[in-house]
Amino acid sequence: MRRITDLAALIARHAPQEGMAATAVPGLSLIRSDRPTVPVPAVYEASLCLIAQGSKRVSIADRSVVYDASRYLLVSVDLPLIGHILEASAETPYLRCKIDLDMTMLADLLVSEGRTEKSDLPALAVYSGDADLTDAASRLVALLETPANIATLAPLIEQEILYRLLTGPHGVMLRHIASTGSHLNQITRAIAAIRGGFRERLRIKDVAEAAGMSPSSLHAHFKTITRMTPLEYQKQLRLQEARQLMLAEGVSAGSAGFSVGYDSPSQFSREYRRLFGAPPQQDIERLQNAGAYLQAV
Missing domain, CATH: 1.10.10 (Arc Repressor Mutant, subunit A)
Structure with a gap:
């Protein structure tokens, strides 16, 4: 428990404001929210997500998982997801660190390994917390306090994190990704x-x-x-990008649909409603009234 508390303190110190913050450590981003959110779309790159405080639901197609300080999320391939922060407040904010998986480094770790058994693990999964993994993540975030050490030590800590993932319950999945x-x-x-x-x-x-x-x-x-099928995957990418354009830049539904590749406004509206549960204008008004973030958290 001490380790996750230490990680929460580090994230809170280096992410003092709400939203997602890139850091000087390549592949490391910190996220803070002082309130629950409505479902927000985002494309998650292959990454490890550790919540130090609060909880979140993440969904894709018919699959939904919830994780918190006792469970971490592993995304093994780039996926268009819908995220929904469940627990957060000004007194106890949602605090998360996201560590992108370096596939080149992962492959280097596997050079000497032979073939592994077939994997049927999901590309999006939640696993019970690992104290050693949390400790390594904390040391990676702590490098933000000694910037001169980042170039030398960050790759070593990232390698340790990948090693611990490889030796965990999802090691087979990661071996197949890198092979x-x-x-x-x-x-x-x-x-x-x-x-x-x-x-x-x-x-x-x-x-x-x-x-x-x-x-x-x-x-x-x-x-x-x-x-999902390749076509369904592409549709989700298009619709999530269009939603972000309407939210962040205030473009019209017609312009947003056209900019992401739709020739038919009616088709765009129909597919948008199917994914998000409401027509574009109504959905955007709902998000704005709820004070939804304009960036993925």
């Missing part, structure tokens, strides 16, 4: 291809080629790992 030729690694490449051109018409053949898979294999394994 060239594994289905998880191929789907990671497919996701990168979709994200790189999500405003363009989705061509399954091109995505399959980028992943090194056949179109049928891409569909099957993409659905297993992300719980």
